[in-house]
Amino acid sequence: MSTDALLNKQFLSDIGVAIDDQTYEALSEHYADTLHERVIAEITNELDEQALIELETLKDASPDQLQQWLQANVPQLDEIVQDEMAILLGEMAEGAEEIK
Amino acid sequence: MILLIKNRTKTNMIREKITAHLEARDLRHQEAQADYDANTRSPDELVTDDKEILGTKAGSFLRNRYRHQADQLSEQIETAEANKDVPGMREKYIKYRDNRATIQSARIQRRIDNSSNSFLSAQINRQRRFKLKQLKYAKKVYADRSGTLESKRVNKPEKLQKKVDELIRKKVDAMYRKAQREALRQHSIGRHNVMKKAEFVAKMTPEMKKRIATEAVLLVRKRNIEKGHLDSSHAVDASLTKRKVTNEYGRTIE
Numbered sequence: 145m146s147t148d149a150l151l152n153k154q155f156l157s158d159i160g161v162a163i164d165d166q167t168y169e170a171l172s173e174h175y176a177d178t179l180h181e182r183v184i185a186e187i188t189n190e191l192d193e194q195a196l197i198e199l200e201t202l203k204d205a206s207p208d209q210l211q212q213w214l215q216a217n218v219p220q221l222d223e224i225v226q227d228e229m230a231i232l233l234g235e236m237a238e239g240a241e242e243i244k
Numbered sequence: 245m246i247l248l249i250k251n252r253t254k255t256n257m258i259r260e261k262i263t264a265h266l267e268a269r270d271l272r273h274q275e276a277q278a279d280y281d282a283n284t285r286s287p288d289e290l291v292t293d294d295k296e297i298l299g300t301k302a303g304s305f306l307r308n309r310y311r312h313q314a315d316q317l318s319e320q321i322e323t324a325e326a327n328k329d330v331p332g333m334r335e336k337y338i339k340y341r342d343n344r345a346t347i348q349s350a351r352i353q354r355r356i357d358n359s360s361n362s363f364l365s366a367q368i369n370r371q372r373r374f375k376l377k378q379l380k381y382a383k384k385v386y387a388d389r390s391g392t393l394e395s396k397r398v399n400k401p402e403k404l405q406k407k408v409d410e411l412i413r414k415k416v417d418a419m420y421r422k423a424q425r426e427a428l429r430q431h432s433i434g435r436h437n438v439m440k441k442a443e444f445v446a447k448m449t450p451e452m453k454k455r456i457a458t459e460a461v462l463l464v465r466k467r468n469i470e471k472g473h474l475d476s477s478h479a480v481d482a483s484l485t486k487r488k489v490t491n492e493y494g495r496t497i498e
């Protein structure tokens with residue numbers, strides 16, 4: 145993963161965005177929510193029916209168990225997460241002028 | 245006295261008539277309801293019937309549809325691959341959006357010219373006026389937006405421009421890989437049932453979705469830290485303890 149993996153003030157400054165703390169928090173939240181939505185959509189698209197049924201049973205699993213399951217069942221997980229991040233950051237860079 | 249008795253009798257007769265009428269009406273309603281219930285099936289039954297009627301034809305229709313989509317995606321990928329080194333792709337895209345309004349307008353005009361029916365012609369004309377108004381506005385928005393984007397980009401320092409261009413290039417590469425994955429999925433027909441997946445995602449609680457996505461991101465970050473791909477000084481801004489992202493991803497860098 146590249147150094148600009150997560151949204152932070154340095155990244156925003158690098159693309160010429162200067163915002164106050166309140167806007168920054170709102171933007172971070174929006175970034176995280178959007179990333180989650182896209183990652184889960186892509187993961188479920190990758191899984192077959194059997195795996196989806198299994199995933200449903202992991203409601204009460206611990207974070208480690210969930211990670212182990214993802215590791216075993218989503219071979220392209222690295223690529224999926226990194227691509228979704230790259231797309232989101234690219235979109236942010238494209239619309240940097242509109243972030244106030 | 246006689247008059248009073250006569251009136252009472254008359255009132256009773258009217259009451260009896262009304263009661264009889266109401267009873268008859270209720271009976272008719274009950275019969276109608278029973279008739280309706282007898283002839284109405286539950287949605288589940290109707291869905292089953294639908295499957296029985298469509299059967300394999302529906303299956304083959306869907307397969308062909310996905311195959312067609314997969315072919316289209318493959319073509320898009322090939323075009324993207326062939327043009328990935330062509331400079332000015334972004335500018336071309338903006339130009340395309342601008343030209344699209346003109347193309348749509350010409351298409352409507354052709355429909356009017358070819359229309360033989362005067363009523364239809366008048367109707368299309370009304371649609372045209374409305375569409376042209378919309379297109380004019382859209383064209384203005386595109387022009388304003390692209391103008392603003394370009395002018396602001398030009399006014400930026402070179403370092404900033406380079407960073408933005410690099411991020412956009414990475415985004416395009418990522419979209420390309422995503423399209424490839426999608427194309428592969430489309431080709432593996434039979435393994436994926438789109439409806440069932442949509443149903444599954446709809447049923448999943450927002451908390452569960454968030455947990456899975458968060459753990460996925462954490463896992464990838466952990467692996468990258470292990471590989472040494474992530475610059476630890478840039479990973480998380482320690483001063484922003486309230487930040488949601490910091491809280492969620494903090495566990496990885498502990």
